[in-house]
Amino acid sequence: MKRKENEPMVMTPPRRRRAALTAALLSTALVLTACGGDADEPAEAAATTRSVTAGNGTIEIPAAPQRVATIGNTTLPFIDIGGKPVGVTAESESDVGLLPADQQATYAAATILAASADEVDMEKLAGLKPDLILTQIPDAEFALIEKQLAAIAPTVFFGLDTEWKALAGGLAEAGNLTERFSQQKAEFEGKVTKIQQTYGGIAGKTSFVDVTRWSSSDPGTFAIADIGCSEIARDDIGLDFPKAAAGADPLAWTALPFEQIGSLSTYDVITYPVDAQGRPTAPFAPVVETNTWKALPAVNAGRALGVFCPGNNSYGSVVRYLDSLDSALASLPADK
Amino acid sequence: MTLKEGPGTATVPGPRRRPLGLIVALLVLAVLLLLSVLIGSTRIPPSVVWDALFHSSAGIDQFAIRDYRMPRTIVGLVVGVALGLSGALIQALTRNPLADPGILGVHAGASFAVTVAVGLLGVRDIRGYLWFAYAGALIVTLMVLALGSTRQGSSPVVMVLAGVSVAAVLGGAREALQLTDPDAFDAMRSWNAGSIAGRPLEVVWPVLPFLTAAVVLAFVVAGPLNAMALGDELAVAQGVRLARTRALAIIALTLLAGGATAIGGPIVFVGLMVPHVARWITGPHQRWIFAYSILLAPSLVLASDILGRIVMRPGEIPVGVVTAFVGAPVLIALVRRKKASGL
Known part of the structure; x- marks a missing residue:
């Protein structure tokens, strides 16, 4: 039976029963598909x-x-x-x-x-x-x-x-996949040890802060990144990055207005996100363009370091972060 | 004080009280402009603020004043003026004390256009989607005008219904777009909440000529709108050209509300509440209502923004959230205290 144009589609009781039967058969088929085909x-x-x-x-x-x-x-x-x-x-x-x-x-x-x-x-x-x-x-x-x-x-x-x-x-x-995992883990541990040995002298006497912006950040805001890659630099390497008080929300969850960029002047070294080519990431670029950023002591002293963080939840990406951090730390002026 | 009977109003202040009140409103606005530069999420001594304004140097705190607080204050002033005046216009035009600029679909049009810009075209900077917002507001208002016009001419009631309907459709489409692209929703979160933070002055200058023209236009139609408050027949008898007045008023309010929404997002309640307060002070005289709205609305926006900067230090609350929180109880208190004023 053809339905007339503009006629509302109303399910009659037999149609509803057919629909219910069809749905039940489809569900059964889905479960059977999931369970596999062969009996053995x-x-x-x-x-x-x-x-x-x-x-x-x-x-x-x-x-x-x-x-x-x-x-x-x-x-x-x-x-x-x-x-x-x-x-x-x-x-x-x-x-x-x-x-x-x-x-x-x-x-x-x-x-x-x-x-x-x-x-x-x-x-x-x-x-x-x-x-x-x-x-x-x-x-x-x-x-x-x-x-x-x-x-x-x-x-x-x-x-x-x-x-x-x-x-x-x-x-x-x-x-x-434990073989590949073990290789990555060993590589990570080796990098951590190397950075600790190379920069152990500055770990205790230099204050670091990692700042970031995401594409979803509100206009005119940035955040102090105490989670993510800098968490590894703090907890695994031992660099003095800020950390939220126990039980408190991560610092990164608070969007700070740009007028607080000036508060970063209390830190010796600032790290910020860059892409694989070393340029500030697109979301972070507005921060480095501000006059406040350019006036920061760390920026003027060459102690604002761009660090590439391709991810922080697997050994492969963290190793790439550590390589970038290692290069960035190597560029620090000698007096710090 | 001279008391006059006006349509739907209990008391009308005399000729002395209106200018006096206007001067007080101007002083309040001046104080809030000053506080907006003095108070922020960072504590900066007043002497540094003074130096930043009059003896500039390259200090970090001075940059904070000149680059963030000053632009933010100017944005708050411009957005407030536009929202207040557009609210007064829409209430006069529709003879509806509950009308606000959103009722003609201005917010919905701007929001939908921004969602398309952010979600489909990948525009992320407010300087990029400013014009989308403005165009969206203008196009939707024209659409509502067309839908709201009958053979007998344009009717405020039909226009409002058309506005509400178009806003509902666009609201649904906007949400559907945002659900399919969560990144777009994140990028628009601040704009949707209504905020004047982080807006560079570059987003104000292009809109300013339109807003200025709209302010002039609003005062041009203020007289005819006064006559129309008495009813269409009486207004026509006084020589008012209804269609022309309505068209000019709609152009003015669209430019104002569209501009404000493009800059700050849909900041709610200001356009609804401020004209109410203005009418209670001035009585049903549109020129006075407009003048008071121009001063009171930016005061409300700036006061709410200042509050939003300090209640959650070091973070901030968008001004749109604060206006809703502050505005709603204040309006309820006023409504309970005094008779609602007529139009």
């Missing part, structure tokens, strides 16, 4: 599984997962340790642009499951037939989709409070 697969899988412990308990996962999907903050760290996810939630273009070319290619080859982690297209995810799902999202968001994810593939969840090193280690273990 479970037995085979059981023989090659292992257990990992994560934020959602002890999970039985394939010993050598081949089709991994990453949701939320796990995507870039997983790619960094050599993982090749089949499906990912989208990362910002600016973050992807900071990756090495091979990692950008890996990201581009993956199917985008959603613009953000809380909008994952479960049908698309199930269609990828993943054998492992790795996710780091807020606990409340995970609680809403945990059963759906687990119905599709074994799911390893990390809470947002998981420290980046633990996250990288957990992803390496779950993704069976």
